[in-house]
Amino acid sequence: MLKVIFDTDPGVDDAMALLYLHRHPGIDLVGVTTVFGNAPIEITTRNAQYLHQQWKIEAPIAGGAGRAYDDGRDAAHFAPVVHGEDGLGNIGVPLDVDHPLDERSATQFIIDTVRADPGNVTLVAVGRMTNLALALKADPQIASLVKEVVIMGGAFDVNGNVTPAAEANIHGDPEAADVVFTAPWKVTIIGLDVTLKTTMSSDYLAKMVEAGPSELKLLSDLSQYYIDFYRQRVGLDGMALHDSCACVYLTEPHLFEVRTGPVRVVCGGLADGKTIQAPDQVRKYVGSAWDGVPSQVVCTGIQPEAVLE
Ligand code: BDR
Numbered sequence: 001m002l003k004v005i006f007d008t009d010p011g012v013d014d015a016m017a018l019l020y021l022h023r024h025p026g027i028d029l030v031g032v033t034t035v036f037g038n039a040p041i042e043i044t045t046r047n048a049q050y051l052h053q054q055w056k057i058e059a060p061i062a063g064g065a066g067r068a069y070d071d072g073r074d075a076a077h078f079a080p081v082v083h084g085e086d087g088l089g090n091i092g093v094p095l096d097v098d099h100p101l102d103e104r105s106a107t108q109f110i111i112d113t114v115r116a117d118p119g120n121v122t123l124v125a126v127g128r129m130t131n132l133a134l135a136l137k138a139d140p141q142i143a144s145l146v147k148e149v150v151i152m153g154g155a156f157d158v159n160g161n162v163t164p165a166a167e168a169n170i171h172g173d174p175e176a177a178d179v180v181f182t183a184p185w186k187v188t189i190i191g192l193d194v195t196l197k198t199t200m201s202s203d204y205l206a207k208m209v210e211a212g213p214s215e216l217k218l219l220s221d222l223s224q225y226y227i228d229f230y231r232q233r234v235g236l237d238g239m240a241l242h243d244s245c246a247c248v249y250l251t252e253p254h255l256f257e258v259r260t261g262p263v264r265v266v267c268g269g270l271a272d273g274k275t276i277q278a279p280d281q282v283r284k285y286v287g288s289a290w291d292g293v294p295s296q297v298v299c300t301g302i303q304p305e306a307v308l309e
């Protein structure tokens with residue numbers, strides 16, 4: 001079984017990804033850590049508690065960062081237009097959710113869990129990379145103890161979704177993402193290049209709800225607002241399964257095409273949050289910004305129908 005810590009900012013597509021990890025027979029969800037992003041940290045953490053309560057998920061939840069890695073950065077911008085004011089499609093999540101939280105911070109939870117099982121824990125991060133960067137800062141040695149890091153974020157050969165240059169998870173904390181991508185561990189990055197090609201229509205979702213387990217009723221309810229956003233604002237007949245793509249990659253990597261090379265993030269200016277990969281085969285660039293940066297894996301192609309299935 002693949003042991004996974006899921007670092008998330010629920011978030012509608014985060015909710016689907018959480019259910020996928022919970023129900024997948026080959027995945028052992030050993031913990032969930034929350035981060036600010038789609039909504040403030042109090043809300044994303046409460047949403048994780050709510051989803052655990054409703055779906056009877058037993059993995060511990062540790063609350064994480066509520067602001068950016070770099071103190072000077074104003075990162076208090078959320079996504080109510082995409083995910084609703086409550087982060088879960090305005091379904092009316094109760095203000096108090098009776099579900100326990102781990103006593104540790106997300107950072108400490110990640111460090112402890114990785115150290116307890118060296119080489120066997122995969123980190124899947126589908127929000128801002130703040131918790132991962134803070135864990136690396138507090139305990140740099142975890143880089144060699146983690147099995148793999150899989151993240152949803154970035155836009156390499158396509159435009160971003162917050163600015164023409166930047167995707168939301170990176171734009172929300174570029175310094176943290178740059179720390180994560182340049183650390184000596186294996187990172188696989190699943191960005192808008194592939195996630196925007198993988199959409200689920202409302203018909204598909206309705207058929208799934210009819211045929212599938214009862215958990216899908218809540219997933220369908222909270223997805224309606226997000227589906228409307230994609231229809232009205234993006235012009236897509238279906239919702240993008242951003243975070244689920246990263247989770248499918250864990251057990252079905254053959255459904256993705258990849259490219260390797262060092263990755264860095266633009267921090268500041270017009271292209272703030274832009275992800276750039278220097279392909280390995282053209283390692284001829286001058287300048288210390290790329291010297292010694294390890295190669296990472298960027299997904300450039302996907303088989304959407306198979307991933308959807
Ligand atoms: C990413 O940003 C968030 O809105 C989604 O949950 C996803 O992780 C897509 O850009």
Ligand code: CA
Binds near residue numbers: 008013014
């Ligand atoms: Ca997310």
